[in-house]
Amino acid sequence: MMKTLITLLLGMLVGVALFGLTMLYNPFIADRGISPLSVSSSELVALNYSAVPSDAIIFTNDGDSLQKPFPEKVLQLWEAPIRKTSAMTTVMRDGRSQTAGIGIKFSSLSERTQLLKGHALVDSVWYVYLPKRGSLFLQQSENYWPFLRDVGWPAFRSGANNWKGSWIGDLTTGPGVLGTALVTGGSGSFRGLQMDGVESLSAHAFSADHGPISAEGRILIEMPDTVVELEPAAAVD
Amino acid sequence: MLKTFVVGIVLGIAGAAAGLYLYPVVDQHREVSIVSVAPNGGNVEQFHMNVPMDRIMVGAPGQTRPIPAGMEWPLEKVLEGVRVELFKIRNERDTVIGVAARTSAKDESADVIDWVLHLPARGSVYVNMQAQGRPDGYRQGELRAGSREFAQRRGKMTERWVPNTSTEEDAPAGRIELLTTFVGLQEAI
Numbered sequence: 396m397m398k399t400l401i402t403l404l405l406g407m408l409v410g411v412a413l414f415g416l417t418m419l420y421n422p423f424i425a426d427r428g429i430s431p432l433s434v435s436s437s438e439l440v441a442l443n444y445s446a447v448p449s450d451a452i453i454f455t456n457d458g459d460s461l462q463k464p465f466p467e468k469v470l471q472l473w474e475a476p477i478r479k480t481s482a483m484t485t486v487m488r489d490g491r492s493q494t495a496g497i498g499i500k501f502s503s504l505s506e507r508t509q510l511l512k513g514h515a516l517v518d519s520v521w522y523v524y525l526p527k528r529g530s531l532f533l534q535q536s537e538n539y540w541p542f543l544r545d546v547g548w549p550a551f552r553s554g555a556n557n558w559k560g561s562w563i564g565d566l567t568t569g570p571g572v573l574g575t576a577l578v579t580g581g582s583g584s585f586r587g588l589q590m591d592g593v594e595s596l597s598a599h600a601f602s603a604d605h606g607p608i609s610a611e612g613r614i615l616i617e618m619p620d621t622v623v624e625l626e627p628a629a630a631v632d
Numbered sequence: 633m634l635k636t637f638v639v640g641i642v643l644g645i646a647g648a649a650a651g652l653y654l655y656p657v658v659d660q661h662r663e664v665s666i667v668s669v670a671p672n673g674g675n676v677e678q679f680h681m682n683v684p685m686d687r688i689m690v691g692a693p694g695q696t697r698p699i700p701a702g703m704e705w706p707l708e709k710v711l712e713g714v715r716v717e718l719f720k721i722r723n724e725r726d727t728v729i730g731v732a733a734r735t736s737a738k739d740e741s742a743d744v745i746d747w748v749l750h751l752p753a754r755g756s757v758y759v760n761m762q763a764q765g766r767p768d769g770y771r772q773g774e775l776r777a778g779s780r781e782f783a784q785r786r787g788k789m790t791e792r793w794v795p796n797t798s799t800e801e802d803a804p805a806g807r808i809e810l811l812t813t814f815v816g817l818q819e820a821i
Contacts, residue, residue, distance in 0.1 A: 398633070399633075399636050402633055402636045402637050402640065403636050403637075403639065403640040403643070404640065405637065405640060406636065406637040406638065406639060406640015406641045406642075406643070406644060407640045407641070407643050407644035407647065408640075408644060409637075409640070409641050409644060410640060410641040410642060410643060410644020410645040410646075410647070410648065411644040411645070411647070411648045412644075413641065413644070413645060414644065414645045414648040414649060415648070452689075452691060452703060452704070452705065452706070453688070453689045453691075453700065453703055453718070455688060466700055466701070466702030466703055467702060468700045468701045468702055469688065469689070469700040469703070470686075470687070470688045470700065470720070472720070472731065474720070474727075474728040475661035476660070476661045476662070476663055476727070476728060476729045476730065476751075476752060476753060477720065477728060477729075477730060477731060477752060478661070479658065479660060479752060480730075480731060480750070480752045482688065482718060482731050482733075482750075484689060484691060484716055484718065484733075486706050486708075494706060494708040494710050494711065495710075496710070496711075496714075497691075497711060497714055497716055497735070499716065499718070499733045499735070499748065501731055501733075501748070501750035501756065503660070503750070503752035504658040504660070505658060506656065506658050506659065506660055506753075508657045508658045509657075510652050510657055511649065511652050511653055518752075518755075518779070518780070520748060520750060520756040520758075520779060522733055522735065522746065522748045522758065524714060524735050524737055524744070524746070526710050526711065526713065526714065526737065526739070527710075527739065529739070529744075530735070530744060530746050530760075532748065532758035532776060532777050534756060534777065534779040570779075570783075577777070577779075579758065579776055579777035581744075581746055581758065581760050581776050582739065582742070582744045582746070582760060583739055583744070
């Protein structure tokens with residue numbers, strides 16, 4: 396009887412492991428492929444930022460997560476309603492790496508996360524202020540599953556707990572119908588504009604103990620056809 | 633024995649799949665919203681931040697004592713007129729329910745004062761404030777955009793500074809009070 400029970404338990408453990416591996420290497424969970432904005436004929440505005448927390452002006456979360464708050468003495472978000480939230484203030488740079496403005500990002504783990512479908516979702520908003528140009532508000536859902544699968548898992552699996560390579564992918568998956576973020580202009584030349592945007596991440600080094608070591612984020616915003624006041628991404632790259 | 637092992641594998645796969653399907657991976661903590669209804673005015677909700685306890689960051693050029701300690705505000709000339717403040721935001725029961733950012737800047741054409749409120753279990757709100765405050769101490773702003781619960785809303789928000797009147801030793805210096813009045817937009821049928 397005991398032998399049967401142990402065999403059953405061992406089988407269950409193998410089953411759970413097999414399920415995990417199937418999840419990671421599931422061919423039916425495909426990447427999104429080409430970004431909807433990459434085929435846009437409209438003017439595009441690119442804003443870059445460092446995705447490494449210690450490069451930000453401040454970065455904070457519950458203090459127990461992989462990415463540590465920066466600077467060390469920043470107030471942590473330990474209260475229950477904000478424990479799954481992070482906040483970041485960072486410098487936004489244009490395509491020539493010149494300071495274009497300030498960006499604030501609030502991100503919270505999404506209750507719509509469904510790992511069975513390959514959806515590791517984060518609900519996030521950006522507020523971006525570009526001096527002499529105006530302010531923008533971007534709302535989006537991000538899917539970190541491809542990043543976790545291609546970068547996080549290999550880093551966790553490696554003996555040194557880190558990953559080096561080149562990973563580039565779009566994080567934005569909605570709420571726009573084409574899987575884009577909704578961007579609302581608030582002031583200045585953006586006032587009253589409704590736009591689409593996509594946030595992407597380019598990672599080069601990642602530690603399973605400390606999070607991103609070398610990573611750049613980019614927000615691409617598609618301007619309405621009638622507005623061409625900002626530098627187009629194609630020109631600044 | 634092999635049969636038992638195979639049954640175990642099947643049970644393991646089925647159990648893991650069922651567990652992932654049924655058990656919510658993310659379950660945000662929710663506080664009961666304290667909303668009142670204004671006559672012909674929409675839903676009214678009040679938030680506040682206790683200063684200085686709820687201040688996460690104050691970023692501005694030329695600070696001698698930056699908040700938080702150790703923060704380095706960028707020295708670029710382009711950011712000279714920009715001030716960014718981050719707060720924890722509380723409901724009327726004085727419970728922290730979200731985070732907020734207030735940005736003020738002197739633009740070429742007009743001064744900019746913007747609020748972004750982020751309530752993880754509910755959504756986010758983006759409000760443009762008027763540059764000039766009212767004589768009664770309030771500053772009014774207009775809802776520009778919202779996400780999730782606030783996606784189909786229009787309305788207003790006021791801010792005001794309420795100085796502390798308590799004599800308690802650990803009382804805050806005061807609080808920033810935000811009053812939102814939002815109305816649902818009619819959805820197209």
